[in-house]
Amino acid sequence: MGAQVQGRPVVVTGGGSGIGAALALEAAGRGAGHVAVADVDFEGAQAVAESIAAQGGSAAAHRCDVTDSAGMEDLAQAIAAEQGVPGLVCANAGVMSAMAPLLDAASSDAEWVVRVNVLGTINTLQSFGRLMAAGQEQGWLMATGSEHSVGVPHANSGAYTASKHAVLGMCDVLRAELPDHVGVSVVCPGLTASLLWNATRQRPDHYGGSTDNDPGAGAFMEQMGMSAETVAQRAFDGIAAGHFLIPTHYHARAYAEQRAEDMAEAYDRLSEIDTADYDLNRTVTQFLEQLTD
Numbered sequence: 001m002g003a004q005v006q007g008r009p010v011v012v013t014g015g016g017s018g019i020g021a022a023l024a025l026e027a028a029g030r031g032a033g034h035v036a037v038a039d040v041d042f043e044g045a046q047a048v049a050e051s052i053a054a055q056g057g058s059a060a061a062h063r064c065d066v067t068d069s070a071g072m073e074d075l076a077q078a079i080a081a082e083q084g085v086p087g088l089v090c091a092n093a094g095v096m097s098a099m100a101p102l103l104d105a106a107s108s109d110a111e112w113v114v115r116v117n118v119l120g121t122i123n124t125l126q127s128f129g130r131l132m133a134a135g136q137e138q139g140w141l142m143a144t145g146s147e148h149s150v151g152v153p154h155a156n157s158g159a160y161t162a163s164k165h166a167v168l169g170m171c172d173v174l175r176a177e178l179p180d181h182v183g184v185s186v187v188c189p190g191l192t193a194s195l196l197w198n199a200t201r202q203r204p205d206h207y208g209g210s211t212d213n214d215p216g217a218g219a220f221m222e223q224m225g226m227s228a229e230t231v232a233q234r235a236f237d238g239i240a241a242g243h244f245l246i247p248t249h250y251h252a253r254a255y256a257e258q259r260a261e262d263m264a265e266a267y268d269r270l271s272e273i274d275t276a277d278y279d280l281n282r283t284v285t286q287f288l289e290q291l292t293d
């Protein structure tokens, strides 16, 4: 069975804009008991919470920085104390730096992207996941990955692609570790109309500070991207059905297929010269099973 949000508290990080704002509104529309809209941009979060309240829902804005692990622990404790343990947490906050070849990208930008997208997602999953795992009620964790989680859509975003592969990897491990009453999904959108093209508007000073990126990229994203509302609807349909992987754009199948083909081809080359590995694999699996018994 998939996620149930009816009457339950829902938390969305990065809820003040784009996909996060649409997830927060979709949660309210599907009967969430309360929506906690958490964002480093408090005003953005407030505007979304007010829209939910204007539609008759219950919502509150929270200032949060997902890279602050202690702050995320405090946020999880505070929301659980006020509203109860959430039925769904959307670990959605993410950033992208200006596009550049990996060899030319500023290392401070790569650090920022990894810190927010990887460590921030881990902090969110840990702080809320622990509360869910310790309780009895059903809970669901949904991380926002990307088409960059399943393959390589395009060049010039090496750190971002690495970070989104990491989101898929951590959730795949998490699903093997969580107790039965806690589920996990990764929503993997393709191009979506949002402010991601200009994420550097909120880049902290120690990673290079705030700058405005090319408005042309924003116009392109606005014109070509799927609406954040459609992404949110597909995400919620996916978790309701209990799916782990939730793609939202069909074209991204080609990236996943390319990755799978490359992998299979590489291993097929090896299997022709070395079949002893099959035994090694069995031995390693048995060893790990003993450790976790």
Ligand SMILES: NC(=O)c1ccc[n+]([C@@H]2O[C@H](COP(=O)([O-])OP(=O)(O)OC[C@H]3O[C@@H](n4cnc5c(N)ncnc54)[C@H](O)[C@@H]3O)[C@@H](O)[C@H]2O)c1
Residues within 6 Å of the ligand: 013, 014, 015, 016, 017, 018, 019, 020, 038, 039, 040, 041, 044, 064, 065, 066, 067, 092, 093, 094, 095, 116, 120, 144, 145, 146, 147, 188, 189, 190, 191, 192, 193, 194, 195, 196, 197, 198, 199, 202, 225
């Ligand atoms: N827009 C796309 O084409 C697209 C495609 C695939 C995946 N995604 C992913 O969707 C997620 C949401 O991005 P979006 O497209 O809605 O962009 P967006 O810039 O419109 O929204 C991102 C939100 O995250 C917040 N945020 C940034 N750093 C934060 C931090 N340290 N702590 C808390 N909040 C923080 C921002 O303030 C902003 O409100 C991201 O994880 C992004 O990587 C976006």
